[in-house]
Amino acid sequence: MLTYLLRRLILVLPVAFGVSVICFLLVQIAPGDPLTAIMPVDATAEEQSAMRAAYGLDKPLPVQYAIWIGNLVQGDMGKSIATGRPVAAEVFGAVQNSLLLAVSAAVIAFPIGIFLGFLAGYFRDIWIDRAVTAVSIAGVSVPNYWLGIVLVIIFSVNLGWLPSMGAGPGGSSEWQWNWLHMRHLILPAVTLAVVPIGIVARTVRALAGDILTQDFVQALYAKGMSRADVLRHVARNAAATALSVMGLQLGYLLGGSILIETVFNWPGSGFLLSNAIFQRDLPLLQGTILVLALFFVAMNLIVDVAQAAIDPRIQRT
Amino acid sequence: MTVSNAIEVRDLTVWFGSGTERSDAVKRATFSVAEGGSFGLVGESGSGKSTILRAIAGLVPTWSGEMTVAGEPLGRKRSPAFYKKVQMVFQDPYGSLHPRQTVDRVLSEAMQLHGLTDIDRRIARLLEDVGLGTGFRFRYPHQLSGGQRQRVAIARALAPEPKILLLDEPTSALDVSVQAEILNLLADLRRERALTYVMVSHDLGVVGHLCERAAVMQQGEIVEVVTVESLRTGAVTQDYTRHLLASAIASAR
Structure with missing residues (x-):
């Protein structure tokens, strides 16, 4: 198991390298000059090239990459062109908020999804199954930014129960564990949870339904095992695949919440990203994408290792 | 002669x-197996022979008629005591073993379930008795061949x-x-442990x-109950049994 872990960790390095190259290049080949965003319209050519040199944008691409990656490994992701603040501080603050939102959504979505999926898989082809399938298809199909706006209209505008914007009172982005802040989390987390509820429920339904029809489950009954114990075995067999789906979902929740964060003005990485795009803030954009991508890589690694730990059929060498 | 019957099935549907949409897989089947006897259920695919076995094992809830095991009538639910007495071996050794349990876990779980001690x-x-040896004890099913798996299932x-x-x-x-x-192996085990067998097969050989006796099944019904002796000599009464015998002999050539 230890050698498997080490091997997987070493394999992460080339992936991380590839991710960093793509992050760097994606932003470089995008049209538009970041300097136009911060320079006055009437800036002279000398002023422009001086600014370019100050940000290192006059050097050839490989050199720029080498400098960028060199600073990166020292924890320096450059300064935001728009705000002048260090990118690392901005990104990690935002990623923390996004992580909070993503994990909250996962905490809501995964148990509900697993429960519904198991229910549907067990009571296959009767009304319970059809009801769960309808709910999960609706969950996957409803555009969640639209749902977010609808929830805001109901719970913030009409009922006035929950705040509609920000991560804390007065638009503060400093998270604290108290009710004043947690109220702000409820609507975006619930909105974000709808899609993974559907996906997890459908996955678990298919898994449970499939496993329940297998011979070894009949064999467990024939062995004299009680229904509850048999279901425990079914759950254990479904766990590995369900876990990998949930791990990837958590990755999507983290990186894919741009729309939700924009709808709710949640000061997370998606919100940061959309601002960085509109302001052509190159260093911030690169830094945010990189951190999110590396998070996805790490998530995959964790899922793989967890799967190998659960399922003996997966080669560990 | 009063040999008590290990299994009695009467009018089982x-x-x-x-x-x-109801379809009857087994229609009014009646047979009995003496204690220590070995009884076969033969017939082509879909004739209902496996379904009888599953009904006895309590894996099919929709049945009517009477089933008695060791003098005790069976109800809808099987007690743990029933499974202590009656166990089943499945057709597919690839599907019937829990993919995530070692041989050791599979066996110890079955023993613990029925309150046995001295499990180790x-x-x-x-494992010695089924011809595997203790070297197989901590393997997973996917590390075994089909025959080895079936030994584990037994x-x-x-x-x-x-x-x-069953x-x-x-x-x-x-x-x-x-x-x-x-x-x-099955023949040896039966002799050593004085077991009663009910075996389903489409293979007369x-x-x-x-087996000593067998029920020939066609489309859910028991056509006739014969002794293996009469199968060998061809002294059977029903056309369908004769037909089955003839095709078995033809395929053997």
């Missing part, structure tokens, strides 16, 4: 689906020390050479090797 020693002996069935084994085509998923090994 088993159906799937309900209302207009029992597992070692059981060991699992024997783990609670039952008196009756064998659902125990050799049909195996190579011919391995089939013979498993059949011999297999039934002839292991």
Whole structure:
């Protein structure tokens, strides 16, 4: 198991390298000059090239990459062109908020999804199954930014129960564990949870339904095992695949919440990203994408290792 | 002569689906198996022979009629005591073993379930008895061959020390050479442990090797109950049995 872990960790390095190259290049080949965003319209050519040199944008691409990656490994992701603040501080603050939102959504979505999926898989082809399938298809199909706006209209505008914007009172982005802040989390987390509820429920339904029809489950009954114990075995067999789906979902929740964060003005990485795009803030954009991508890589690694730990059929060498 | 019957089945009807979609897989089947006897259920695919076995094992809830095991009438639900007495071996050794349990776990779980003690020693002996040896004890099913898996499945069935084994085509998923090994193993085990067998097979040769009597089934009904002796000599009364015999002999050539 230890050698498997080490091997997987070493394999992460080339992936991380590839991710960093793509992050760097994606932003470089995008049209538009970041300097136009911060320079006055009437800036002279000398002023422009001086600014370019100050940000290192006059050097050839490989050199720029080498400098960028060199600073990166020292924890320096450059300064935001728009705000002048260090990118690392901005990104990690935002990623923390996004992580909070993503994990909250996962905490809501995964148990509900697993429960519904198991229910549907067990009571296959009767009304319970059809009801769960309808709910999960609706969950996957409803555009969640639209749902977010609808929830805001109901719970913030009409009922006035929950705040509609920000991560804390007065638009503060400093998270604290108290009710004043947690109220702000409820609507975006619930909105974000709808899609993974559907996906997890459908996955678990298919898994449970499939496993329940297998011979070894009949064999467990024939062995004299009680229904509850048999279901425990079914759950254990479904766990590995369900876990990998949930791990990837958590990755999507983290990186894919741009729309939700924009709808709710949640000061997370998606919100940061959309601002960085509109302001052509190159260093911030690169830094945010990189951190999110590396998070996805790490998530995959964790899922793989967890799967190998659960399922003996997966080669560990 | 008063040999008590290990299994008695009277007017057993088993159906799937309900209302207009109901189809009867077994129709008013009646037979009995003496204690220590070995009884075969033969017939082509879909004739209902496996369904009878599953109904006895309590895996099919929709049935009517009477079933008695060791003098005790069976109800809708099976008690743990029933599974202590009656165990089942499935057709497909690839599907019927829990993919995430080692041989050791499979066997110890079955023993714990029925309150046996001294599990460590029992597992070692059981593995010897089914011809595997203790080297296989901590392997997973995917690390075993088909024949080895079926030996594990037999060991699992024997783990609670039952008196009756229900064998659902125990050799049909195996190579011919391995089939013979498993059949011999089953014959040996029956002699050593004084077991009662009910075996389902579409292969008359297999039934002839292991059973004394057999019920011939067609479309859910028992056409006739014959002795293996009469199968060998061809002294059967029903056309369908003759037809089955003829095709078995033809395929053997």
